[in-house]
Amino acid sequence: MGGDRAPGEVVAGARRAAEEHGIEIVLVGRPEALGDTGGLAVVPASEVIEMGDEPGAAVRRKKDASLVRAAEAVRDGKAAAMFSAGNTGAAMASALLRMGRIKGVARPAVATPLPVPGTTPTVLLDAGANAECQAAWLVQFAQMGSAYARARYGLDEPRVGLLSIGEESGKGNSLVKDAHRLLLEAGGVRFIGNVEGRDLLTDGVDVVVTDGFSGNVALKAMEGALRLLSDAVEGALPPDAWETVRPVLEGLDPEAYGGAMLLGVEGVCVIGHGASSATAVANGIVVAAELAAADLVSAVRSAIAA
């Protein structure tokens, strides 16, 4: 029920994921609002958390919201993973409150894969869950992000960088300087040092850790640059040349990678862009299914316990 184009595009994307990828789907929402589900199962939920609702309060108040019921379905083993294109904060709150936090995790973090041409994406976390962070949390982000890169991209020893404003270890704010020291000694993390904003979309690093404020700023700044450049290129080219380049630019859109995942909770929760099309929804569902099949939650549990 969540997202700017729900339920139409969400149901269409779910049907596509079922038909094209053989993924077993359970829709969660108001049965009468969903239209033709193509025979997909429906878990009824009478309430909807709107995009503008305050996340924590909404999850506590709207106990029969589709987001809450979806998280409960994962908790209860009735679903292997959840996907939502709705209110990001509420999706995170639902996952955290209903699935619970993995033991030992100080703060769950949002991991967003950033497309890099010719190689595996860079996993950026925290992309926005925690506006204020402690250095020790960033070490856990490194461990969780490494587990993600191993499980999803098959990297044996993902290279972890710390987002800063200079490569030297002394560069950055006090959070970064403290985190740098801790990461040098952290177990299970192949720390390669500081990286900069311009390294995010390169082959030089696999996982980039940062606080949720800087991570979200970087993510949205890149999205803005992508949109601006796409529009400029479209405006400058004749239509046929634009059609040549359009799929290339679309392939660089983080949306195409199926959305962000909340790492550190006891279940798979993938969050798509609010404006997700049916294609983006289908991609997100495929990602959620892959992460469940790869048992990412167990991998994160082990990484944190190690």
Added chain:
Amino acid sequence: MGGDRAPGEVVAGARRAAEEHGIEIVLVGRPEALGDTGGLAVVPASEVIEMGDEPGAAVRRKKDASLVRAAEAVRDGKAAAMFSAGNTGAAMASALLRMGRIKGVARPAVATPLPVPGTTPTVLLDAGANAECQAAWLVQFAQMGSAYARARYGLDEPRVGLLSIGEESGKGNSLVKDAHRLLLEAGGVRFIGNVEGRDLLTDGVDVVVTDGFSGNVALKAMEGALRLLSDAVEGALPPDAWETVRPVLEGLDPEAYGGAMLLGVEGVCVIGHGASSATAVANGIVVAAELAAADLVSAVRSAIAA
């Protein structure tokens, strides 16, 4: 003498600024290293601060460095402005230590204009001078950035946004929340509220204030995204179509706007990219000359005193 392509491209750019724009130039550096200066005046300076030097220490130790002598020339009224493509931190330290801070300014900040198609650039500050900030400093950044937008772009009442991770006033880290409150009551600032990373390159805001860590992360993330997309577009297009679109993309390059300015010191100091070409150097010199002619320093002084 500073920059990856100095002195060749720097001298070439200076000559172009003199020849094409009628700007009176004084080169600062080792006379024997400069090659054919085309008759431009030279202030001799025997030392060079290298890109890898620690800024503060280098400025104190190398008293006859070209950067230091250039800042002294501005201080002594022998030049109206300085431009450097060298070590950014050392250029800032030279300007701060030799020109001095404007009375009342807590911390000078780097202002970087971001190109926006079809309208005036967005002035982003702090783009990297202060990795850690206090909320009151961000209010001064808003005042100084507004003075810049008025002086350089002729905007009467520039719209000032506060970089955050959500538009609502409650979104962000504690620095942003405190700064939001202070900005609502700040004099001489037309505060329009929080903006996000994706707003930086749009017509929705004229000046964006943030701490130097987030500002630098955002700037470099956009640079990285633009470079990646440019390469991708070039790779996908036939050569003639690429030649159509190339000037459009080059116009979106922040470098084309002539570099960053250190605001809050008693003189004009414009800092170009280390890899500046002759064109970028010439652009930067033109910007420095414009800002001197517009008497930006007096404008900043008034904005802070008000």
